[in-house]
Amino acid sequence: MSQEFRPTRRRTPLVIVAVAVLALLGAGCAQDNTPQSYDTTTPGNPVPVDEYNFVEGCTGGSTGTTIAPRNLCQCMIDWIMVNVPASDSDKADRTNPDGTKTFADYTGPTFIAINKDLANHPENLPDFVKSGLAQACASQGFKASSGGSSGTAPLAPSTTQG
16 A cells, blocks of 8 residues: 655744744743843753743744744744843843943834733734844745735745655
């Protein structure tokens, strides 16, 4: 008996970003347990909690289900950590090596605010995040997919395998 080989083709929608963002805050059950900056670490693990949780949630971690490739997830969190302040205190306090405030002119939402909104509305990833991730992570397979009710193209990692 012969089995026909059919290449799998998966397209993981914007939900991947929402799941990964939600995973970032998954380590704490209450808002007061939420890391206020991206550099919070745990004893024995030099990788910041937010980065670790994001990548594990984005890739599927130890669930046995691959959601997205690790290099794509790492690219996304790298972009987010540089371009979106984690919290209001991170927004106010983070400084560049030259002493200037990193987010002095930033008017967008913090990661915590984005995460809170995505918990109830996973389609509400801000456009600047969508376009930033599309530009920064295109070489890792991230691309805009067609569709979206707001006229913007939701992003989806390209995980077509053949």
